[in-house]
Amino acid sequence: MQSLTQRAKPVDRSPMTWLEKIYLWNIFKGMLITFRHFFKKRATIQYPEQKRPFSPVFRGLHILNRDEQGRENCTACGLCAVACPAEAITMEAAERLPGEEHLYREEKYAARYEINMLRCIFCGLCEEACPKDAIYLSETFAPANYSRKSFIYGKPDLLIPDPVKHPEEYAKAKGELDKKKSKP
Amino acid sequence: MNLLALDGAFVLEKLILIAVVISISLVVAMYATYVERKFAGFIQDRHGPNRAGPFGLLQPLADGLKLFFKEEIIPNNSNKLLFVLGPCLAMLTAMMTSAIIPWGGTVELFGQQVSLQIADINIGILYVFGVVSMGVYGMMIGGWASNNKFSLMAALRGASQAISYELAMGLSLIALLMLTGSLSLKTITEQQVTGLWNIVYQPVGFLIFFVCALAECNRAPFDLPEAESELNMGYHQEYSSMKLGFFLFAEYINMFISCAIIATLFFGGYDIPFVDESTWSGGAAAIGGVLALMTKTFILILVFMWIRWTLPRFRYDQLMNLGWKGLIPLALLNMVATGAVILLTMKQA
16 A cells, blocks of 8 residues: 555554563663653743733633714614624614714614524624624633523623723734734 | 669660651651652652642651541451550651661760760671561551451452562571671771771672662562552552551651661661761761761662652562562572682682
8 A cells, every 4th residue: 555645654663672672771761761851841820820822823811892073983873783604693773863872883782782602603703794893803712601691691791991981901902903904 | 785884874875866866767757758759759740749838848747646546446346456556556666776787886865975876786787677577467457457458468469478578588687797797886887987988898788788678668660568559559548547547657757668678788877988087076977977978868868759650560480580589599599609708808808
């Protein structure tokens, strides 16, 4: 039979030599190998202090975006819910009332916006489907929790911090988003 | 030895010495677990424990505390008395061997010559063998009383392994005893302080003794009684809480003591190499001697660990082959060769 690669090596089944039979020399060689590992670079990343850099295409927890004046982008069009293959997104639309222009960018907004993080497969199709730049997948990943209920994230969990009231937190979240946007 | 010459000071001195030796053994055993985990980490390109305290130095305390607070479980169908006796016996025998190791020379304290050895008995090595062969009872009783087939199998393995390797161990020592002419560890050490270390005369004997010590301590590559992958921890599978801790602890104490014995028998005991300490004052020489013995012991412990994290476990038949067909004939040969050499040199003299 023709071999697929040139890498296959035949197994050496010749009887052991005397040196191999007394093991000692080979044990010594093995100990030298482990001794060399003593001085090698550790592969560990000391987690809470050090973090592994994410890949530029990493898809973590969702963020509901705001514009520069702190108004929610989402218009509750439902395209993300339609795009979602795991059917993790639910929303309820509501009409913007007079006097709420500083809260919502357009006439319609999501009164309720829920993502079930246990159903979500973090595919990012909602992000692709959104016409209003309203939903993004951030670089935080799902934290542990005690109950299933707490994995249904509502608007308070998802909304990005207000750029007017909390500029620092907003900038932190936004910085990651800008990086994401600028990627090819 | 005149037993009637016991006085209060003597008893007190020995009691203090026993307390000190036992607490040192416990602390060393405790930190041996830490060193072992660090060592394993370094060999496997990891850090080892580094969270509890600086460099993870409090890890053994945390482990010990955890063991104390774990639920104490005695299985329903076990033999309750023997189940408790097992770890106690393991711990007891592990401690008992430390009695005859000469930790150092003599110090003068409060106008009395205090020997840093709990008991200088003239059958020292025989005593070690007696206690070591009793050590396997802890494992056997524990494994049998658990009423668990894995534990029983581990106990069987442990017992047969101990018996096979004790033979080779004893035979390898006979050659050494032919040279020293004494069973007392004190005498053997003092011979090495003035002369050469025994490893020079008995390299093969050392090798056999070392391999057998690995097997007696149930250290890898001879850790068949607790083979995690085949017997799920073996004889201490049913144990929890501090009873498990006793088994694990006894193992580390055994390792410490056997390393100390190897250092005493083959590496000059409390002899400081390349230094003539006989000119020093008594106290300094004794402290230096203790430090020297401890250093040698620690180096040997590190070698034990190094071997553990390098070699995979032997298969059971390989273990028996090595013991009966490899080490015992080699030890016999070594014995005959040593005898022949002694005979020839004596004739010349």
